[in-house]
Amino acid sequence: MTRVWLDGRLVAPDRAHVPIADRGLLLGDGLFETMRVHKGRAFDLDGHLARLESGLRILGFARAVDLARLRADVTNYLAAEGASEAALRLTLTRGAGPRGLAPPEEPRPTIVMTLSPLPLARETPVSLWIATSTRRNELSPVSRAKALPYLDNLIALQEARAHGAEDALMLNTRDLVACASVANVFIVRDGRLETPPISDGALPGRMRALLLDLAGEAGLTPMEGSLCPDALAGADHMLLTNSIRGVVEAGSCNGAALQRRAGVVVARLRALIAARVERA
Amino acid sequence: MTRVWLDGRLVAPDRAHVPIADRGLLLGDGLFETMRVHKGRAFDLDGHLARLESGLRILGFARAVDLARLRADVTNYLAAEGASEAALRLTLTRGAGPRGLAPPEEPRPTIVMTLSPLPLARETPVSLWIATSTRRNELSPVSRAKALPYLDNLIALQEARAHGAEDALMLNTRDLVACASVANVFIVRDGRLETPPISDGALPGRMRALLLDLAGEAGLTPMEGSLCPDALAGADHMLLTNSIRGVVEAGSCNGAALQRRAGVVVARLRALIAARVERA
Numbered sequence: 156m157t158r159v160w161l162d163g164r165l166v167a168p169d170r171a172h173v174p175i176a177d178r179g180l181l182l183g184d185g186l187f188e189t190m191r192v193h194k195g196r197a198f199d200l201d202g203h204l205a206r207l208e209s210g211l212r213i214l215g216f217a218r219a220v221d222l223a224r225l226r227a228d229v230t231n232y233l234a235a236e237g238a239s240e241a242a243l244r245l246t247l248t249r250g251a252g253p254r255g256l257a258p259p260e261e262p263r264p265t266i267v268m269t270l271s272p273l274p275l276a277r278e279t280p281v282s283l284w285i286a287t288s289t290r291r292n293e294l295s296p297v298s299r300a301k302a303l304p305y306l307d308n309l310i311a312l313q314e315a316r317a318h319g320a321e322d323a324l325m326l327n328t329r330d331l332v333a334c335a336s337v338a339n340v341f342i343v344r345d346g347r348l349e350t351p352p353i354s355d356g357a358l359p360g361r362m363r364a365l366l367l368d369l370a371g372e373a374g375l376t377p378m379e380g381s382l383c384p385d386a387l388a389g390a391d392h393m394l395l396t397n398s399i400r401g402v403v404e405a406g407s408c409n410g411a412a413l414q415r416r417a418g419v420v421v422a423r424l425r426a427l428i429a430a431r432v433e434r435a
Numbered sequence: 436m437t438r439v440w441l442d443g444r445l446v447a448p449d450r451a452h453v454p455i456a457d458r459g460l461l462l463g464d465g466l467f468e469t470m471r472v473h474k475g476r477a478f479d480l481d482g483h484l485a486r487l488e489s490g491l492r493i494l495g496f497a498r499a500v501d502l503a504r505l506r507a508d509v510t511n512y513l514a515a516e517g518a519s520e521a522a523l524r525l526t527l528t529r530g531a532g533p534r535g536l537a538p539p540e541e542p543r544p545t546i547v548m549t550l551s552p553l554p555l556a557r558e559t560p561v562s563l564w565i566a567t568s569t570r571r572n573e574l575s576p577v578s579r580a581k582a583l584p585y586l587d588n589l590i591a592l593q594e595a596r597a598h599g600a601e602d603a604l605m606l607n608t609r610d611l612v613a614c615a616s617v618a619n620v621f622i623v624r625d626g627r628l629e630t631p632p633i634s635d636g637a638l639p640g641r642m643r644a645l646l647l648d649l650a651g652e653a654g655l656t657p658m659e660g661s662l663c664p665d666a667l668a669g670a671d672h673m674l675l676t677n678s679i680r681g682v683v684e685a686g687s688c689n690g691a692a693l694q695r696r697a698g699v700v701v702a703r704l705r706a707l708i709a710a711r712v713e714r715a
Contacts, residue, residue: 172452180453213590256585292574295570310495328574
């Protein structure tokens with residue numbers, strides 16, 4: 156059984172607890188990162204830590220976290236557990252605080268890391284549903300941080316499941332596509348690889364950044380641009396991306412089949428990602 | 436030292452922990468209520484439990500919670516601790532779950548209750564700042580639930596504090612006033628007691644409901660109506676309300692003094708609230 160990293164100690168999963176005064180629990184006051192571990196190393200660790208730091212600045216406790224130390228913690232944890240292929244979740248909260256919303260002057264963050272088996276590669280395309288019960292709030296800086304609260308995404312996912320779909324497409328407050336419940340969204344269209352901009356409420360996903368970086372090598376022009384839900388039907392291909400699952404194809408949206416005419420390019424993107432992961 | 440109620444057991448505060456797999460910690464997947472305890476009883480307990488139930492329906496795990504049992508738990512906890520005057524926080528999460536966003540089919544909620552001393556009555560008016568760094572998302576049903584995530588409110592509060600103010604006024608995505616960081620907002624104007632509607636992103640506060648109920652007895656016409664920030668300067672009086680602090684006056688907004696011409700009515704409202712609390 157893999158152990159849990161809890162504030163510098165390795166503990167058995169059934170003994171891994173946080174105090175009920177932890178602001179991560181009380182107020183959602185924290186961040187997380189999910190990373191793919193390959194051959195014992197966390198892929199794109201620097202990119203994930205940079206995003207974490209950006210989130211810490213948004214929440215206002217960057218000073219309380221030593222990122223170099225955190226980097227070493229990740230390495231030490233993976234080595235101690237002999238992890239080879241796995242999904243790593245790093246959770247960082249502002250730690251315990253007194254009653255109320257105002258944060259402590261000198262936060263003592265809680266750091267938790269867990270390892271899970273990687274999910275099986277997804278072979279069949281995903282069915283999507285455009286959630287209308289909630290909106291992603293692109294007007295909040297929290298939309299740019301991988302923060303603990305995922306309630307809107309959860310509500311969107313539950314709506315999608317209730318309609319027989321596997322995942323939700325989330326719209327922002329102006330009804331533009333922002334993301335899926337745990338993934339960024341891309342379309343291939345007219346030789347471009349398009350994805351909603353961060354300002355539309357898209358999380359700055361690390362796999363998203365990698366795809367934008369690799370698009371040229373796959374023969375596509377990368378582009379960040381607002382995406383109307385109406386545009387999906389006319390796209391050559393639609394993709395969902397995250398750090399654990401990589402690139403997953405979308406097969407339908409609201410019951411209507413989506414086009415999948417860029418299979419060759421998708422395969423090339425996947426191969427380029429695999430090569431990056433291997434090389435890292 | 437007051438003990439903590441944790442899933443039916445009374446435990447010392449330093450032994451009150453939740454597993455790191457709790458979805459309240461991992462995803463903000465839970466709700467809370469804060470109640471005023473007076474003479475050993477939770478004031479407006481039924482109202483708070485009704486709001487909790489409404490939040491459970493929004494999050495989709497109402498079936499997993501026995502509200503009659505929860506009601507008895509509150510009573511038993513207060514009796515066991517001999518609580519007389521206190522602030523009671525009840526936290527309810529969806530409990531532990533497997534990796535990922537999708538919730539377990541049969542959630543086993545975590546229930547935590549804590550008691551804290553009531554804050555001292557606030558004598559001086561509060562200074563406010565209209566936060567522009569984030570917006571309250573009235574397009575999300577989460578805005579109508581007292582859900583664990585409070586990051587937008589926290590960011591707004593930190594912005595206010597950075598500008599030397601004590602609390603933040605939060606705007607919604609259409610730039611209408613929604614609430615303060617942990618309070619509902621009222622203005623007295625032309626004989627009316629006005630407050631933003633729930634559809635503008637105001638939390639359905641229990642003290643808010645009580646004030647709307649008591650307005651008539653205080654000689655005011657209660658009204659739910661959208662509130663532009665520009666309207667504050669012209670109001671006779673501005674108030675903040677929550678279950679713990681009751682009614683608090685606002686004294687200034689963005690450095691400019693607010694009018695406080697309805698002191699007599701405010702005193703009457705406070706007396707009516709005190710009478711309700713006493714009678715309960």
